[in-house]
Amino acid sequence: MNKLGLESIISNICGKNRDMKSHLFSADMKLADVIHADYSLLLLLHRFGINLGFGDKTVQECCEANHVSCTLFLMICNVYSNEQYLPTEDEIEGIGANVDQLIAYLKNSHSYYLDNRMLAIQEQLKEISEGCEQQHQQILYLFFNEYKNEVIRHFEYEEITVFPYISNMMKGVRPGDYDIGVFRGNHSNIDDKLNDLKNIIMKYLPGDTLSDMRIRVLFGIFALEEDLSKHSLIEDKILVPLVMKLEQRYAKQ
Structure with missing residues (x-):
């Protein structure tokens, strides 16, 4: 290039x-x-x-x-x-009637990350790895698959546990053994392995290995990282405070 x-x-x-x-x-x-x-x-x-x-x-x-x-x-x-x-407390309360739309947005984001962004990165890494030694191929696959599996587990927990809890509470059904604080306390950072993958591509693959493709995949990884950061911010600073308000409302009933 x-x-x-x-x-x-x-x-x-x-x-x-x-x-x-x-x-x-x-x-x-x-x-x-x-x-x-x-x-x-x-x-x-x-x-x-x-x-x-x-x-x-x-x-x-x-x-x-x-x-x-x-x-x-x-x-x-x-x-x-x-x-x-960052939205104010009053602004967050103002979307209380639209929790279902917020959850739908988050689910659609999950699908986009897995079926679009990560699939594209996976295909680009496959193309890059074809020009690498077997050792480098294995390292690329290892770090990407570990990251992808961690993201899948992260999203599955939200879709199987967190989102149904919120939806049920909106319908007047609240399980007594769970609250949004559990999610907040365990909302892990999933960026570490992505940083490792970026460093491998930038620093440790041979310099003559498909430079154009490596630049493209790095742009894709940086864009995914930025998007996921905003996604986590929305969950931590909008979804969690909103659900805490709902929980407080139900606790007073």
Whole structure:
């Protein structure tokens, strides 16, 4: 890859409109303008069931047309686009009636990570490994598979235990042997093995091993890491406080 080609990739990945990201998105903005401000938000549309082709509709109009809570959608967009933003306690309480949509969003995110992002990385690693010695192939497969299995276990716990608990509580059924504090106390960081994988690709594979592909897969891994970081932030700073409020409400009944 020549220098110009690499600079083009970096510009495309990193060149978001920082000026527009300096303030929060609002319901009366055109959704197209929101995406122009931060194109990574395209990833959120599918997770909320919002399709492209929305013309000049505002965020509010697009959310209403797709039966999506505009407040929740904007909250997630602002978390993704503004590193300084965290919703207030009152803002979190304001989405209490849309817990089901938040859970659906998180489940759709899980599917995207496993069926799209990680599958693409796995295919790229397979291509890279074909030009490596067997020892390096085994190391790549080992670290990637360990990370993938850890992510799967992480998501399965949420979908089998945490999300049904929340959904049942919304229906008035609350198991007495569980609360969201258990999830909060065990919400593990799953980034360590991903860091190991990045370092192997950057530092320890032979320098002449498919440099172009290695750069692409590293961009993919960094993007996955950033996306998962926001995902965890949403669970820790929005989902957990929201469920704690619900638990307190049920405790008073």
